[in-house]
Amino acid sequence: MLRRYSACALLLCSLIVPPGVVARAVVQQPSTPAQQTPAPRTPTPATPPTQAPAPQTPAQTPSQTPARDPNDPIERIKDESLNRSQVMRTLSYLTDVIGPRLTNSPNMKRANTWTRDKMTEWGLQNARLEPWGPFGRGWSLERFNATVVEPQSIPLIAFPKAWSPGTNGPLVGDVIYVDAKDEADLQRFKGKLKGAIVLTSPVREIKARFEAPGTRLTEKELLELANAPDPGSRPSRRFQLTAEQLVAVKFSAQKLQFFADEGAALLVDISRAGDGGTIFVQSAAVPQPFDPSPTSIFRPRIAAWDKTAPKITPQVVVAAEDYNRMARMIQQGEKIRMAVDLAVKFHEEDLMAYNTVAEIPGTDLKDEVVMLGGHMDSWHAGTGATDNAAGVAVAMEAVRILKALNLQPRRTIRVALWSGEEQGLYGSRAYVAEHFGTIGDGSANASMTAMMKGETPKLNAKPAHDKLSVYFNLDNGTGKIRGVYLQGNEAVRPIFRRWLAPFRAMGATTLSIANTGGTDHLSFDAVGLPGFQFIQDEIEYETRTHHSNQDVYDRIQADDMKQAAAIMAVFVYNSATMDEKLPRKPSAPNPSRGTSVSSTATN
Incomplete structure (x- = not known):
């Protein structure tokens, strides 16, 4: 993850067009997944509010909690994640066996190949390496x-x-x-x-x-996040x-x-x-x-x-x-x-870099897509455990759980494991530019130039822009999930509140309208697509592990990883089975093929 306290890094995150030319070719990995039996769909109605709710405590939940049904998909996901987890095994291979994964290093390319093959083994389809760049040496x-x-x-x-x-x-x-x-x-x-x-x-x-180097979010801190002001209500700086x-x-x-x-x-x-x-x-x-x-x-x-x-x-x-x-x-x-x-x-034999991508195909809404992921590249002094093998292992575990339980989504679920994040979100920016659209004149400076001039950048949308429901990202270390940053999208609050309800006892209750920066959800948010980062406990992220020689497997909290994988799987499954796509910000643009439309996506 880019350093959260660096203003330069946060602003850089808003630039959506990657350096160089995005390659159109895709390295395909054949796979023959097991046949699935569709499970009864459980659509979740999505009726966004017309105005922001009153301030709330982070533990605010619906007044009635239904009795647990062992056949309920959510309970099955929780059971698989907590009792038959493979998240730490995946994380150990990425960190202990492969090791640090500097963008375009041999270790990074080994990680690309291993994750592609592992997800194919689990039954995902269309597992592939998507090139972007050229990045460099x-x-x-x-x-x-x-x-x-x-x-x-x-x-x-x-x-x-x-x-x-x-x-x-x-x-x-x-x-x-x-x-x-x-x-x-x-x-x-x-x-x-x-x-x-x-x-x-x-x-x-x-x-x-x-003071202890490791911390968890306190009730006071969660309350402050829950009652944070709408970022859209403040004048841009x-x-x-x-x-x-x-x-x-x-x-x-x-x-x-x-x-x-x-x-x-x-x-x-x-x-x-x-x-x-x-x-x-x-x-x-x-x-x-x-x-x-x-x-x-x-x-x-x-x-x-x-x-x-x-x-x-x-x-x-x-x-x-x-x-x-x-x-x-x-x-x-x-x-x-x-x-x-x-x-x-x-x-220097291959200056292109690669993202690993794989899918669980949908059914009646298979042309629409729900995405999840995290960046797989790391710095080199440690083994990139909390930043960000943790997020990669959780995303992989989420799709493994869905395949293991034979839970059939209506929308296609696509997992993406990025490279180049540590150098400026390059991998996710390239992916968004290739598949969904670009900002302004298509230059890397377009968003920043518009911001400096106080202008609203233009979005050059591609047809797939309308087909993406949401992207969920995990990249805040090993801490368990405590909630979701809504990234200024008030319309998803009641939906996410329902989805968090089964995890109240696990400490995940907080929804914050606030924006958060420094990682790959910004590449989606910048072009008006719903992109969300989860709120996580700090643990030792800034004090000990983030970009350090101590970012190793032994600093990972196994129970927190299992909890995070369950929540990620539920959010992805619910997004892929509800009747409508998740609502976008009221100010988000409606894509037009071959034309530029206004976008007020910020970061």
């Missing part, structure tokens, strides 16, 4: 270690940044701490960095933790960096270029967060000129994975405690030398 780590060798031996907790080049064999060099405060201050290091290992970041104070932020961004760009010009051999950053050996690490940076315009961060820029990217300096991240110690030693007058051996491999 894959990258994999072959060998890495980092140690202070003088004045004493200090093994370091460290990890290379993704798409960093290697060191071409062991590198031993002097360590220089660049503690410059501004561009003028950098000049005292001019001529001193050639061949050096450079500490690039300020030291970071580590404070004792007096234009994005603009503050003066202080502009100075910081400019100086970061200047430092990166300075280190390249001076010939540094290796750049060492402090982990942006975490302690106790936890490292948060993402992609290597490419030096580029600073652009002070407010929209500059959304313009196409060269990324480290681009095949055309220039040669850059190797880059690693070191745990805060180790980094701080080296900086303090240098400040005390010690001369430090460090040995680093970084071996990597770039993969």
Whole structure:
């Protein structure tokens, strides 16, 4: 999941057209599913309210709860999910066996193939890999270690940044701490960095933790979510960096270029967060000129994975405690030398990336589609467990449950496992652009440009735009589901309230009109399609696992995964069997073939 507290990432999520050309070809996997016996359909009437309801508590539920019927599809789904679950087995294979799944890496493509074949084994049809892109180079780590060798031996907790080049064999060099405060201050290091290992970041104070790193949403927090204001009732805010932020961004760009010009051999950053050996690490940076315009961060820029990217300096991240110690030693007058051996491999044989897609065909409404999914790509320091093998395993488990119970949907159920999410929702944006439509002039900047100008972007809808009922996404870690973000769509509230009722005892009661960002439902929401992300308990997502070396299987909560799979399966099944498609926002556009219509979808 893209960092939720990054304004840049949240705005980037609203851009619906992916980079490059979306491939039309599909890699097909034949399958021969078992025959199914249609179960009696249980349509759910959908009568949206005409006005927003009064504030409510998160535990508000219908006054009467029907007695449990063991033959009821919902009770059968719950029983299968809780008592015969395979969600942790699926998650273990993705994390322990396949491992980290950086977009376009061999591991990512192995995950694409394995998930396709596994869902075919379960009886899903049309299991396939849908290409998009070109994305760029894959990258994999072959060998890495980092140690202070003088004045004493200090093994370091460290990890290379993704798409960093290697060191071409062991590198031993002097360590220089660049503690410059501004561009003028950098000049005292001019001529001193050639061949050096450079500490690039300020030291970071580590404070004792007096609160648990793992948390669940409290009743107060759930109440605040339940009573959140309608995002459509607030005036849209234009994005603009503050003066202080502009100075910081400019100086970061200047430092990166300075280190390249001076010939540094290796750049060492402090982990942006975490302690106790936890490292948060993402992609290597490419030096580029600073652009002070407010929209500059959304313009196409060269990324480290681009095949055309220039040669850059190797880059690693070191745990805060180790980094701080080296900086303090240098400040005390010690001369430090460090040995680093970084071996990597770039993969350029196939620049296309892939989404895994599979289906449970519908019956009388088979031309209409209900979708579910989550992103399968991850960062590389851990094994991508909470971000986001958890969401992938839950989505796969949901469709496995429906097939195992032979519950026949009226609409076609389509599961999609995305790649490229961590780089900017690329996989889901490409899928939406290919199948459902694009925004404005079709450029990657269309939504952002309209937002900056205060304009309403145009939607270029495709025929399938009218056929999609809903997309459900899971990408908030290992925590159990506590409810749903309605994404400004008040019309679905009474429907989702009924669907959550069987899970009240499991803690899922809250419906929030609020928007939430940072993940793949935004690709659908941006073109006026119902796209929803579930509210989940935080557990240790931001404090320990999100994009870190601790994002591993052992941080997953098995009971929470089983609960989430049951809820996902019920929401998908209900959506696929009700008489009507789920209602869209009143402001959502009605698609017109070959024409542009107004859309006020936001994010």
